[in-house]
Amino acid sequence: MTRILILLASLFLVGCPQQTITPATGDNGKWHPYGGTCEDIAYRQVISLASQVVSGEPFRLNKGASFCKHNVELIENNNEKILKISTLLGDGIRTNYWNDIKEGNRRRFEFMFDRVIQQNTGFRLGYSIRITQDNTFLRVPENHYYWFWITQLKSDERNVPPIMVIKVDRFEGISAFDYLIQDAWEFGAIKTEYTPERYGKWVKIAIEFKPSLKNGFRRLWVNDQLVVDENNIQTIYNSTTAKKFHLKFGIYQGIESGGKNPPAVRNDDQQSIQFKEFHFSRL
Numbered sequence: 070m071t072r073i074l075i076l077l078a079s080l081f082l083v084g085c086p087q088q089t090i091t092p093a094t095g096d097n098g099k100w101h102p103y104g105g106t107c108e109d110i111a112y113r114q115v116i117s118l119a120s121q122v123v124s125g126e127p128f129r130l131n132k133g134a135s136f137c138k139h140n141v142e143l144i145e146n147n148n149e150k151i152l153k154i155s156t157l158l159g160d161g162i163r164t165n166y167w168n169d170i171k172e173g174n175r176r177r178f179e180f181m182f183d184r185v186i187q188q189n190t191g192f193r194l195g196y197s198i199r200i201t202q203d204n205t206f207l208r209v210p211e212n213h214y215y216w217f218w219i220t221q222l223k224s225d226e227r228n229v230p231p232i233m234v235i236k237v238d239r240f241e242g243i244s245a246f247d248y249l250i251q252d253a254w255e256f257g258a259i260k261t262e263y264t265p266e267r268y269g270k271w272v273k274i275a276i277e278f279k280p281s282l283k284n285g286f287r288r289l290w291v292n293d294q295l296v297v298d299e300n301n302i303q304t305i306y307n308s309t310t311a312k313k314f315h316l317k318f319g320i321y322q323g324i325e326s327g328g329k330n331p332p333a334v335r336n337d338d339q340q341s342i343q344f345k346e347f348h349f350s351r352l
Contacts, residue, residue: 105159107137118143119180122152125349131179131317133162135170140178144343153201154178155341156320158334166227173334179221179319182349186222188280188305188312191352194220195275195290197345198243200256202269204341206239207322207333215239217322219342222280224311232305232314233278233287237342243272246287246297250274271345277352280305280314316349 115136116129121143130136140160144151156176161169169175186192198219206215216238223231235245242253251272277288285304289297320340 105157107135107159108139110136110138110141112136115141119152121150122344123180123347123349125182127183128180129183131162131177131181131319133164133167134178135160135162136178139339149345152344152347153341154319154344155203155339156322157339158337174323174331176322176334176340177320179317179321181315181317185313186280186316186351188282188314189284191277191279191286192316193275193277193350193352194316194348195273196347197271197273199269199271199343200237200243201341201343203339204256205338206340207336207338217320217340219243219320220245220316220318221321222278222314222316224309224314226309226311229309229311232280232309233276235274235276243274245274245276246289246299248289248291248297250289250291269343273346278304279352318344318347 112130118141119128137157137160139155139157142153142155144153156178158176159170160176160178162177163170169177216236218231218234218236220233220235221231222233223229233245235243235250237243238253240253241249242255243250251270255270255272273290273292275290275293277286279285281303282305283303284301286302287297287299287304288295320342322334322340
């Protein structure tokens with residue numbers, strides 16, 4: 070009830086100079102057993118900020134998502150609009166079948182387009198992205214994940230991985246369709262020790278994808294150069310039986326499959342990405 074009242078109040082207080090920082094709490098007490106803070110922001114303001122950069126079709130937050138002021142920021146620089154998305158301790162989702170905060174083994178803040186993508190229906194997604202100097206990869210043990218997803222196409226089926234992802238890997242770089250889009254050194258990820266990246270170079274990405282059991286396609290452009298062009302292929306795997314999928318973008322940071330509250334997710338490291346010129350269309 071506390072969280073609901075706070076969010077309702079924020080709908081009327083957007084623009085008020087007084088700002089409140091509250092613990093990341095929910096209807097049943099703490100969202101996360103190890104804390105985290107949340108500076109309130111109205112849901113409509115979150116969508117409004119992102120809409121300054123994202124175009125093509127209506128979108129919303131991922132189902133059950135928490136949202137705080139640190140999750141989304143609009144940066145305007147020399148008539149250029151940039152959407153910054155960040156995750157911190159305590160960020161995640163709660164649904165009737167899953168609770169990131171209770172499990173404590175992942176972080177995420179993602180948007181998703183309203184309309185589903187049907188099987189055998191193609192789409193095009195393009196944006197420029199950079200990994201900025203305030204991003205810090207989680208300090209995870211050797212057998213955990215050194216990466217997070219920034220785009221994924223996934224069904225509502227539980228325990229079934231997405232059929233398409235664009236990934237940021239601390240050691241390798243940004244990749245999609247088994248192609249290395251940007252090497253980690255270009256955004257300053259140090260391969261021998263955990264330190265924040267330092268440089269942050271923009272890279273332009275465009276993908277065309279059709280989910281299909283036999284006649285799909287995967288195409289990838291990097292800085293306007295076609296580097297992957299695969300047609301009439303199977304693009305639905307992972308034992309999925311779904312015929313509709315959700316296209317999500319933002320940050321999805323897994324930690325350890327099956328484990329609860331690993332130390333990595335309990336630290337204050339911030340994951341951060343920046344988007345510009347973001348557009349979605351159907352083919």
